[in-house]
Amino acid sequence: MSTSPADLAVLKPFRLPAASRASTALPINAYHGVMLVAALMLSAGVGEAQAGAGAPSIIATIVKWTPLLAQGFALNIAMSFLAMALGTVFGVALGLGQISLRSPIRAGAWAVTQFFRNSPWLVLLFYCMLLLPFEVRIGNSIVPLPGWVKATVGLALPVMANVSELVRGAVQSIPFGQWEASEALAFTRSQTLRMVILPQCVKRMTPPWMNLYAILTVATPLTSVVGVSEAMTLTGDILSSEGRNELLVPMYLYLLLWFFAYCYPIALATTALEQRFQVR
Amino acid sequence: MAPLVTPILTWTPDQPLIRMRDVHKTFGQRTILNGISLDVMKGEVICIIGPSGAGKSTLLRCINALEPIARGSILVAGQEVHDDKLDKLALRRKVGMVFQQYNLFPHKTALENIMMAPIHVLKRDRAEVEARARALMRKVRLDGKEDFYPGELSGGQQQRVAIARSLAMQPDVMLFDEVTAALDPETVKEVLVAIRELAQDGMTCVIVTHEMGFAREVAHQIYFTDRGVVVEHGPPAEFFTQCRDERTRQFLNQIL
Numbered sequence: 001m002s003t004s005p006a007d008l009a010v011l012k013p014f015r016l017p018a019a020s021r022a023s024t025a026l027p028i029n030a031y032h033g034v035m036l037v038a039a040l041m042l043s044a045g046v047g048e049a050q051a052g053a054g055a056p057s058i059i060a061t062i063v064k065w066t067p068l069l070a071q072g073f074a075l076n077i078a079m080s081f082l083a084m085a086l087g088t089v090f091g092v093a094l095g096l097g098q099i100s101l102r103s104p105i106r107a108g109a110w111a112v113t114q115f116f117r118n119s120p121w122l123v124l125l126f127y128c129m130l131l132l133p134f135e136v137r138i139g140n141s142i143v144p145l146p147g148w149v150k151a152t153v154g155l156a157l158p159v160m161a162n163v164s165e166l167v168r169g170a171v172q173s174i175p176f177g178q179w180e181a182s183e184a185l186a187f188t189r190s191q192t193l194r195m196v197i198l199p200q201c202v203k204r205m206t207p208p209w210m211n212l213y214a215i216l217t218v219a220t221p222l223t224s225v226v227g228v229s230e231a232m233t234l235t236g237d238i239l240s241s242e243g244r245n246e247l248l249v250p251m252y253l254y255l256l257l258w259f260f261a262y263c264y265p266i267a268l269a270t271t272a273l274e275q276r277f278q279v280r
Numbered sequence: 281m282a283p284l285v286t287p288i289l290t291w292t293p294d295q296p297l298i299r300m301r302d303v304h305k306t307f308g309q310r311t312i313l314n315g316i317s318l319d320v321m322k323g324e325v326i327c328i329i330g331p332s333g334a335g336k337s338t339l340l341r342c343i344n345a346l347e348p349i350a351r352g353s354i355l356v357a358g359q360e361v362h363d364d365k366l367d368k369l370a371l372r373r374k375v376g377m378v379f380q381q382y383n384l385f386p387h388k389t390a391l392e393n394i395m396m397a398p399i400h401v402l403k404r405d406r407a408e409v410e411a412r413a414r415a416l417m418r419k420v421r422l423d424g425k426e427d428f429y430p431g432e433l434s435g436g437q438q439q440r441v442a443i444a445r446s447l448a449m450q451p452d453v454m455l456f457d458e459v460t461a462a463l464d465p466e467t468v469k470e471v472l473v474a475i476r477e478l479a480q481d482g483m484t485c486v487i488v489t490h491e492m493g494f495a496r497e498v499a500h501q502i503y504f505t506d507r508g509v510v511v512e513h514g515p516p517a518e519f520f521t522q523c524r525d526e527r528t529r530q531f532l533n534q535i536l
Contacts (some may be wrong), residue, residue, distance in 0.1 A: 177383035178383060180383060181383035183342060183346060184375075184376070184446075185396075185401060185445070186373045186401045211424060270490070
């Protein structure tokens with residue numbers, strides 16, 4: 001053919017430099033874990049010295065109470081799972097509302113999102129504890145709503161709002177050309193969302209979503225303020241039953257270590273996923 | 281002007297497949313199209329050239345209703361596009377479009393990109409669609425690349441997948457919007473070859489391009505547009521040698 005690329009005006013392709021985004025993962029690393037263990041040992045040693053001879057060893061006391069603490073921690077994890085599931089389901093719906101073509105839906109979803117995203121978590125928690133009934137009637141049976149369930153709903157609200165923003169942000173970060181190409185192929189709007197836009201969003205949303213989960217998990221001890229028997233509440237109970245001041249610092253450090261051990265792998269995975277997705 | 285509601289049945293092959301009359305389009309205060317009229321017969325290939333900002337891409341995007349127009353009439357196979365009651369999806373099934381930035385779906389393989397619309401929009405049988413998609417991959421000389429993701433293909437290969445994806449809908453007309461402008465010079469040719477073969481097969485094509493050599497070779501009609509109007513048009517042999525308008529001459533001097 002007579003067209004030689006060399007003698008024609010052709011635009012060179014333009015490529016954006018790979019953006020070096022800051023990681024969204026919790027800023028914790030192995031060094032923090034080592035420091036935490038060291039601080040625990042140090043405080044145990046200091047406590048041992050304070051207690052003097054005769055008192056049972058601090059490490060032995062901690063080990064003795066570990067099964068109970070684990071029970072409480074299991075409740076923290078259960079609440080984090082449930083709140084994340086609830087928050088994700090409603091958050092996705094709310095996020096899709098934020099990109100609706102109907103302006104009343106868009107405005108409503110935006111307002112709800114902003115309200116719950118910017119309210120203090122503890123305030124939302126109190127509201128749920130006080131406003132939700134202690135039992136609900138479903139048909140003929142009465143289902144009790146224990147405190148931890150109400151607290152879970154309270155934690156799910158800010159999660160929902162944050163997931164809503166994640167969805168909106170992810171959808172809007174998809175290049176406009178994807179919408180155009182789908183339109184030109186005669187896809188409907190809902191087909192475009194389901195088959196083209198949202199599948200691409202899942203990948204973008206996963207790291208920040210995992211990070212949100214880690215933040216939620218470290219926020220579950222808030223529920224101790226409203227009387228849920230989770231790990232934080234139990235630690236207080238253990239301390240008051242032991243009645244030994246020198247246990248205070250080691251015990252809370254020990255609890256901190258539990259949360260660290262749980263969240264550290266999540267932070268690692270979040271960072272790893274982010275890096276993998278950036279390469280593509 | 282009241283939209284003309286023209287039933288689709290009135291179109292016969294002796295009429296233009298695309299007929300634009302006095303099309304106006306504005307973005308806020310800016311006039312993009314200022315009274316465009318053109319005809320494209322079935323099987324005809326027209327190339328639209330002109331300086332950037334002349335409204336070439338907008339003109340193309342009005343044909344498949346990606347952009348609404350302010351005034352005038354666009355008939356595609358007898359169907360008025362400038363009509364509130366237009367079934368946009370039905371129109372777009374007949375009009376294929378290829379973009380400058382390819383716009384392939386990055387989470388799907390090349391083959392899946394081609395198969396998606398026929399399966400989900402036309403509701404065709406998957407096996408039949410797959411056979412045709414593989415044939416289209418061969419047609420654009422990409423056999424063997426079926427399971428590659430767009431990110432693993434070069435720009436020229438991606439653009440050929442995009443052409444195949446559009447063809448899979450078996451459109452009556454194909455629109456090409458500066459499809460080689462984002463490509464590396466060495467891959468421009470493979471895309472132009474694919475379009476030329478398509479044109480030789482009798483596909484009706486409206487091509488916006490800066491590739492003058494290509495336009496001259498492949499087009500039946502060349503339209504030169506500037507500031508939202510068609511300055512002049514004609515068959516390539518006449519157009520490139522004896523253009524009448526001063527603006528056309530200036531443009532050709534700059535680019536050739």
